[in-house]
Amino acid sequence: MSDLLTPEEMKANLDYHTPHSGWMNTPVNIRKGMYCYASNPKSVETLGLPNARKWNPMEEDWELPENWQQILHEGFKERLERFRSIKVFMDICVRCGACSDKCHFFIGTGDPKNMPVLRAELLRSVYRNDFTRFGKIFGKLAGARPMTANVLKEWWYYLFQCTECRRCSLFCPYGIDTAEITIFGRELLNLLGLNIDWIATPVANCYRTGNHLGIQPHAYKDMLDFFVDDIEDITGLRLEPNFNKKGADILFITPSGDVFADPGTYTCMGYMMLFHYLKEKYGLDVTWSTYASEGGNFGFFTAHEVMKRLNAKMYAEAKRLGVKWILGGECGHMWRVIHQYMDTMNGPADFLEEPVSPITGTKFENAKSTKMVHITEFTADLIKHNKLELDPSRNDHLKVTFHDSCNPSRGMGMFEEPRYVIKNVCNHFYDMPRNTIKEQTFCCGSGSGLNAGEDMELRMMGGLPRANAVRHVHEKHGVNILANVCAVDRAALPALMEYWVPEVDVTGTTELVANALLMPGEKKRTTDLRSEPLPGMEEEADE
Amino acid sequence: MGLAEILEQHKGAIVNKWFQTVIETYPQDTARFLKNRKDQFANPVGSTTLRGLQGLFDSLFTDLNREQIIGYLDPIIRIRAVQDFTPSQALAFIFELKTILRKRINQALDDKNARRACDQLESRIDIIGLIAFDIYMQCRETIFSLRTNDEHRKTLQTFKRAKLIVEDSDVQPNLKSVT
Numbered sequence: 153m154s155d156l157l158t159p160e161e162m163k164a165n166l167d168y169h170t171p172h173s174g175w176m177n178t179p180v181n182i183r184k185g186m187y188c189y190a191s192n193p194k195s196v197e198t199l200g201l202p203n204a205r206k207w208n209p210m211e212e213d214w215e216l217p218e219n220w221q222q223i224l225h226e227g228f229k230e231r232l233e234r235f236r237s238i239k240v241f242m243d244i245c246v247r248c249g250a251c252s253d254k255c256h257f258f259i260g261t262g263d264p265k266n267m268p269v270l271r272a273e274l275l276r277s278v279y280r281n282d283f284t285r286f287g288k289i290f291g292k293l294a295g296a297r298p299m300t301a302n303v304l305k306e307w308w309y310y311l312f313q314c315t316e317c318r319r320c321s322l323f324c325p326y327g328i329d330t331a332e333i334t335i336f337g338r339e340l341l342n343l344l345g346l347n348i349d350w351i352a353t354p355v356a357n358c359y360r361t362g363n364h365l366g367i368q369p370h371a372y373k374d375m376l377d378f379f380v381d382d383i384e385d386i387t388g389l390r391l392e393p394n395f396n397k398k399g400a401d402i403l404f405i406t407p408s409g410d411v412f413a414d415p416g417t418y419t420c421m422g423y424m425m426l427f428h429y430l431k432e433k434y435g436l437d438v439t440w441s442t443y444a445s446e447g448g449n450f451g452f453f454t455a456h457e458v459m460k461r462l463n464a465k466m467y468a469e470a471k472r473l474g475v476k477w478i479l480g481g482e483c484g485h486m487w488r489v490i491h492q493y494m495d496t497m498n499g500p501a502d503f504l505e506e507p508v509s510p511i512t513g514t515k516f517e518n519a520k521s522t523k524m525v526h527i528t529e530f531t532a533d534l535i536k537h538n539k540l541e542l543d544p545s546r547n548d549h550l551k552v553t554f555h556d557s558c559n560p561s562r563g564m565g566m567f568e569e570p571r572y573v574i575k576n577v578c579n580h581f582y583d584m585p586r587n588t589i590k591e592q593t594f595c596c597g598s599g600s601g602l603n604a605g606e607d608m609e610l611r612m613m614g615g616l617p618r619a620n621a622v623r624h625v626h627e628k629h630g631v632n633i634l635a636n637v638c639a640v641d642r643a644a645l646p647a648l649m650e651y652w653v654p655e656v657d658v659t660g661t662t663e664l665v666a667n668a669l670l671m672p673g674e675k676k677r678t679t680d681l682r683s684e685p686l687p688g689m690e691e692e693a694d695e
Numbered sequence: 696m697g698l699a700e701i702l703e704q705h706k707g708a709i710v711n712k713w714f715q716t717v718i719e720t721y722p723q724d725t726a727r728f729l730k731n732r733k734d735q736f737a738n739p740v741g742s743t744t745l746r747g748l749q750g751l752f753d754s755l756f757t758d759l760n761r762e763q764i765i766g767y768l769d770p771i772i773r774i775r776a777v778q779d780f781t782p783s784q785a786l787a788f789i790f791e792l793k794t795i796l797r798k799r800i801n802q803a804l805d806d807k808n809a810r811r812a813c814d815q816l817e818s819r820i821d822i823i824g825l826i827a828f829d830i831y832m833q834c835r836e837t838i839f840s841l842r843t844n845d846e847h848r849k850t851l852q853t854f855k856r857a858k859l860i861v862e863d864s865d866v867q868p869n870l871k872s873v874t
Contacts (some may be wrong), residue, residue, distance in 0.1 A: 183779060185838075253728050253737065262725040262740060262778060412852060585736050605845035608838050609777045616774065620739035647841045651834075652773070 185609030191352030198356035203345030251320035260613030268320035315599035317558035351601035363408035369442035388675030400439035406481025407639035419660025444469035484638035488563035541670040556593035557638035577668035588621035598644030619652030776834035
């Protein structure tokens, strides 16, 4: 007789119901595909951060320092005294649940510990135990619990399942910024050397060589020179970008992802073409820097001090070159760092001028103190003043929608500028549903250092609400391209689209601008920046 | 009353029960959210699942067009293939429909007729189950290929940066023909 189970026996062994235990009693189950590899000890050492060592999240023993509980307690205490916001966020939540179903990770994974309120409760429970009289006396009854190795693992697992996108904060009646809680929690974990490598190594690279990828200055220049060749093939024009030019009008800084990873590279070519155009037409002198060669700041996902260090180099370079102000590329979290932290961290940048467009005379009031202007605002202003000659029909094969990146939208309130730019360079634009865009935008699911390969399941689940809205406009309007203004989006969304809506491609906004830009002296274009034939234009060229 | 009429009459209740079975595979708090939040953009998992189940139920009474079944099934499986489920847990919901239908049919029809009706429907559900295996594997393969492509791209970039790869060369190899 066969010893195989009968279907009934097999079914009896399957339990599709989760245990109905309270969240404190539900142990963390670290699952492959949901976490990023542990940080390389060399990178942790490079940054001078404590407790660098080899460790593996899947192993029982995380090789913690002997007095790890004391380190955490003291770290917690110090930060409660230092950051009034954290103290308030720990105390003020009434667990109304308004945030609970707003997180893309909760929506996608269905794991209640990804409800922002519960993710924060992981920390609050320890806060109550260690720092409140009520918690000390009543313990679990008061929602308090002591810090144990299992609690620590739970912190690590879930604090790296938050992209710090702040969608939940939008719905909080008290204005609790859950991203701040994650930032704070990750900073505590870094005291124990518990970072992920997708963050730690880029940060170490950036600290040492100026960008996340560790590209040295000559290689950075080589890459832009490749683009010069490609642009010559497409437009017939030979560009001469400035590098480290002292006395230039403007220093341009963008994430290094734009220089080294498709499809960001096409956006980078777009910047170069725009600057060439502005130089030819209006004499604008923009320089690139091979030292401040990174706009992104993964220090932001590590610790405040590390964020400050990486941010400082951008301003040091602006000072060294003697430029008037800084123009920033299409990046996400760079803008949150600039807009919300820079001024009190490394500012005021009073050695720079208050940004005024030399071409239109527009004063960028919002950048008055930081002295750094977003390229999309800059371009929108140029278009508004008819300073760019454009042929949007070159983008006629594209049906475009726009993904608001979390940080430029929620972090600095930039909603209309990218749409204005896209509508002027493309003839077919369709917004996604209102509750998935602008201030309510859904994250790409891979921000805050989570766009690695090993956590692909997490990324796909986190990006599900975004992809679901893209699918809607794809089915309704035939949308075939997803525009954005963020290098992490350009790196992360292609994989997300491939899984959920494979018919949709990803582009930066400046790539669309450069496709439409009529450059003085250019040859008749037959391809777009990706060297793909422009429908209709190719035929004309053949005639 | 024949089987088709009975099922048509009870369609709402059957699909609801089926939907309830699926969302009970999630933790309690999540199940509540998946059931109660009606907006398809705020609750893509719940709305996609319900829409798919409705379609699948209707397709049981048609000529079982594979493409049509994939259209209803793929969005549900695509979600469950990345969530925290083993393959059997991810797909078990399809076979749960058998139990739900059997109960309904047994209540409404006499034994002999009920048996025959169940047999027919259960074979059809099995076909849907087999298609689900294909979709599930395809989803997992996509995840694996996304992961390997990512590694491949990183390696290639590193080689390019180290100038170990020459893509276009003006120098043509001087090879002699062997003929």
